[in-house]
Amino acid sequence: MSALVAVLVAPLIGALAAVALPGRSGRIATWVAIVATLAAAIMLAASVISQGMPRLAVGSWEPPVGIVLEADGLSIAMIVMTALVLTAAGLTARHMLAGDTKGPRIAFGFWPLMLLLWAALNAVFLSRDLFNLYVGIELLSLSAIGLVAIEGKPAALTAAIRYMFFALAGSLLYLAGVVLIYAAHGALDIGLLATRLPAGTDPFALALMTVGLMAKTALFPFHVWLPPAHGGAPAPASAMLSALVPKASFVILLRLWFDVMPDQATDAVLVLMAALGTAAVLWGSLVALVQTRLKLIVAYSTVAQIGYLFLVFPLAGGTSVDQPWAAGAWNGAVFLALSHGLAKAAMFLAVGQWVHVRGSDRLDEMKGLAKAMPMSAFAFALSSITIVGLPPSGGFTAKYLVMTSAFAAGQWAWALVMACGGLMAAAYLYRPMAVIFGRADLSASRLPSRSQQAVPLALAGVAIVLGIASAEPFETLAIGRPQAAEEGL
Amino acid sequence: MTGLLPIFILLTSLVPTAITFFLPQESYRLRNALNLGGAIAKVALIVTMLFSVAGGASYETDMALAPGLVLLLRIDALALLFVSLSASLWLLTTIYAIAYLGKKPEQSRFFGFFSLCVFATTGIALSGSLISFFIFFELLTLSTWPLVAHKQDAASLEAGRTYLLYALPCSTVLLVAIVWLESATGPILFTEPPDLSGIDPAGLRVIFALFIIGVGMKAAIVPLHGWLPSAMVAPAPVSALLHAVAVVKAGAFGVIRVVYDVFGVDRVAELGVGIPLAVMASVTIIWGSLRALQQTEIKKRLAYSTVSQVSYIILGAALASPFAVIGGLAHLVHQGLMKIVLFFCAGIYDERAGIRSIEGLNGLGRWMPWTSICFSLGALGMIGLPPIAGFVSKIYLGIGGLQAEAPWVLAVLGVSTLLNAAYFLPLVYRLWYCEAAPDVEVDENAPALVGPTVAAALAAVAAGLLAASEISPLGWATLIAERDYLQ
Numbered sequence: 020m021s022a023l024v025a026v027l028v029a030p031l032i033g034a035l036a037a038v039a040l041p042g043r044s045g046r047i048a049t050w051v052a053i054v055a056t057l058a059a060a061i062m063l064a065a066s067v068i069s070q071g072m073p074r075l076a077v078g079s080w081e082p083p084v085g086i087v088l089e090a091d092g093l094s095i096a097m098i099v100m101t102a103l104v105l106t107a108a109g110l111t112a113r114h115m116l117a118g119d120t121k122g123p124r125i126a127f128g129f130w131p132l133m134l135l136l137w138a139a140l141n142a143v144f145l146s147r148d149l150f151n152l153y154v155g156i157e158l159l160s161l162s163a164i165g166l167v168a169i170e171g172k173p174a175a176l177t178a179a180i181r182y183m184f185f186a187l188a189g190s191l192l193y194l195a196g197v198v199l200i201y202a203a204h205g206a207l208d209i210g211l212l213a214t215r216l217p218a219g220t221d222p223f224a225l226a227l228m229t230v231g232l233m234a235k236t237a238l239f240p241f242h243v244w245l246p247p248a249h250g251g252a253p254a255p256a257s258a259m260l261s262a263l264v265p266k267a268s269f270v271i272l273l274r275l276w277f278d279v280m281p282d283q284a285t286d287a288v289l290v291l292m293a294a295l296g297t298a299a300v301l302w303g304s305l306v307a308l309v310q311t312r313l314k315l316i317v318a319y320s321t322v323a324q325i326g327y328l329f330l331v332f333p334l335a336g337g338t339s340v341d342q343p344w345a346a347g348a349w350n351g352a353v354f355l356a357l358s359h360g361l362a363k364a365a366m367f368l369a370v371g372q373w374v375h376v377r378g379s380d381r382l383d384e385m386k387g388l389a390k391a392m393p394m395s396a397f398a399f400a401l402s403s404i405t406i407v408g409l410p411p412s413g414g415f416t417a418k419y420l421v422m423t424s425a426f427a428a429g430q431w432a433w434a435l436v437m438a439c440g441g442l443m444a445a446a447y448l449y450r451p452m453a454v455i456f457g458r459a460d461l462s463a464s465r466l467p468s469r470s471q472q473a474v475p476l477a478l479a480g481v482a483i484v485l486g487i488a489s490a491e492p493f494e495t496l497a498i499g500r501p502q503a504a505e506e507g508l
Numbered sequence: 509m510t511g512l513l514p515i516f517i518l519l520t521s522l523v524p525t526a527i528t529f530f531l532p533q534e535s536y537r538l539r540n541a542l543n544l545g546g547a548i549a550k551v552a553l554i555v556t557m558l559f560s561v562a563g564g565a566s567y568e569t570d571m572a573l574a575p576g577l578v579l580l581l582r583i584d585a586l587a588l589l590f591v592s593l594s595a596s597l598w599l600l601t602t603i604y605a606i607a608y609l610g611k612k613p614e615q616s617r618f619f620g621f622f623s624l625c626v627f628a629t630t631g632i633a634l635s636g637s638l639i640s641f642f643i644f645f646e647l648l649t650l651s652t653w654p655l656v657a658h659k660q661d662a663a664s665l666e667a668g669r670t671y672l673l674y675a676l677p678c679s680t681v682l683l684v685a686i687v688w689l690e691s692a693t694g695p696i697l698f699t700e701p702p703d704l705s706g707i708d709p710a711g712l713r714v715i716f717a718l719f720i721i722g723v724g725m726k727a728a729i730v731p732l733h734g735w736l737p738s739a740m741v742a743p744a745p746v747s748a749l750l751h752a753v754a755v756v757k758a759g760a761f762g763v764i765r766v767v768y769d770v771f772g773v774d775r776v777a778e779l780g781v782g783i784p785l786a787v788m789a790s791v792t793i794i795w796g797s798l799r800a801l802q803q804t805e806i807k808k809r810l811a812y813s814t815v816s817q818v819s820y821i822i823l824g825a826a827l828a829s830p831f832a833v834i835g836g837l838a839h840l841v842h843q844g845l846m847k848i849v850l851f852f853c854a855g856i857y858d859e860r861a862g863i864r865s866i867e868g869l870n871g872l873g874r875w876m877p878w879t880s881i882c883f884s885l886g887a888l889g890m891i892g893l894p895p896i897a898g899f900v901s902k903i904y905l906g907i908g909g910l911q912a913e914a915p916w917v918l919a920v921l922g923v924s925t926l927l928n929a930a931y932f933l934p935l936v937y938r939l940w941y942c943e944a945a946p947d948v949e950v951d952e953n954a955p956a957l958v959g960p961t962v963a964a965a966l967a968a969v970a971a972g973l974l975a976a977s978e979i980s981p982l983g984w985a986t987l988i989a990e991r992d993y994l995q
Binding site: 344354397411418456488 | 572573577642643676677680690
């Protein structure tokens, strides 16, 4: 119970302290908050696994009056992944910002925004109230936009403004949906809404919220804001934005379609969502293939990877919902979100170190880096394995689960999308791999130390371990999902 | 304890891998000791197991990943056939590689990935479930790339790219095949024949074809063979690894697993896919030989010869008559022994005399007698001259063809033997009967290079001479066939 509160409160207090306290004490407060939140996340996960789901009615007001926080398997999986990614990003940012001439000014904004982002993410993963989710995702978007713009470069500012346009439009649509639901049912609690009597406005409300969340998740065709924003932000920020932010709105989508209104899920709509996902996979991968800037390759890869997530809807929802393959598809999608989060963060952090050394993220500047920085090169290679979905990695486990579900459901097309997507990912990630592996003499003076290079390597390692030791995470995801607990195929 | 044996065997390669990556270039001694120690430990473990497995024992250990993903390691007779080949050749190749690389740069990376490849190959051999097979198969794909591209020049990177260009699409095809099949049957273990009745025969034929594409790429079945000759730019120990120890062998082994343990001989016959596979193998045998004839570089000619020879194994597996099965399995070992001799020799000619083209071999027999004798033995064995190992394989395959009522196999073997002679005999002739170029002055005073070569050559001769004994590759293949596939 206390850990449930701590994962929300610790980063918020840290954010305030980082702004309020001057200089050194502010930095110490920041790191105390980071360590505290990481510890709270792990404790929360441990208590959910050992004692079941903690539930907190804020201020002891039960719904429909009050709001509820609750941690299920999905929540803690996302919260732990978030904690790992943000801690790693923080460790990398500490060195990168220190060496920068504009360091102090950027650092002044960076640490509070990062902690706010953390609080917002945890709030989204724990909330069981549609309006509370709105607050969380709004805070998330605002801190994310701040992080994009933090260096004050013109290109980044443009990207941030474009991001803001999409994020705000998405928020408005979502809010409109919330209003319609409240008008029809007088409740916003997910548990209460699950047992509601369907109202005539439900399809419209769900559509509004879904489109709004798709814009925030950067699903094709709403992805146009993502590559410039993630490609233009400083690398530690890109790591958080690409790995975590789209996952938050995706989790809300999962809760909407599987918990709040599973009755509204008609096959045609679900197939449409997966079709958009397919388009994202194909388009994102194709565009990533022709980029000449490394950060953009990695950013477009995120566009493609987000597409995979939406294949879950026809495979686990609608008429599939109580079929034996639904559990595999649902778990596979969450696994994909987790392993992509870890691997993509590792990738951005490794790339960030190279960009820091070379002063540019143009692909042809990257020659010879494998020799100069072998550990971060290895981190990039390991995360590529996860992103492509090769064994043994979390990405592979996810892919296997989703593909078997697709075949079992007779919906082969989705399996082929995954197969093609993996191949295209191999193609666009091979280019940077071959370049950094090429021979060049880099007499660069300040290379990151081994311990700094170990940070992305550790993250990428966790993504691999997720594939090897996948039985426990799999069981954990079933907590709070009775239908997923049945072993499917 | 016995359940842990498969894990110990894997650790003999994994531990050196994990440590080697972090060693600085200068730690020659520690690195060599680690890699040699691992290789020796592995051979020792395997020798102890040979006896108990011959007595009927098997070792097993498993680990559940997510539902549906079972990592099962199992040591049975077939696994042991492959793993003892790869382990003993790994030992020889390690000795050879240490001498070959000398003080060349990037050795920690080289030996790290080298051991990782062997780890993956061992995993492939020991895999008792389809998914563990796939996991190790892909690990092999990935860990081979840095070795093929090891020299990091344009040609090596290009060869590495070609390799991945073949490997990754084919592994995707393999994954689709596995997923399709397992979505209907659940996890497939090699010990229990899966119930395939949930899929209609047309679907099963497609799945079988997908499987063959997926694993056949590594076995260099025509038309999926193009990567192998282009990978020749890699250092000689890597060629040995590709052609004898690991990669193409893993492909051929995969075909054996698919035919015997995934589908089963009966089902393959019922579906009528065995003969088409045999035809594909035959086409590969002839085509590889024809292309080998056209090559003027030693290593390229050897590479096309591998394309041709590995398909003997597949031919045996596809015909599935008793003698064909035995001949194919035995050839898995025979081809490995003979081919590693040839590649070791090619490496020595290149390294000690700077000779890469076939004309350069003129008269070298006098200057490099040990190497040239080994090379000649390997070449004659490939042609099928008794008593060297290749002869035994061909006889068994020929009889197997008759048993399977496919007499055309004899014609394929005959033509192939003629072609083998046509592309190998000129090399042998040049070594011994042509005048050396006047400026040739070389010596082969490199015991660490020549030693493993001689050992492998002796093994190839012994495998043929002692074929009748129980511990020969042929004897072991007979044991496997009788125990598992020919009840």
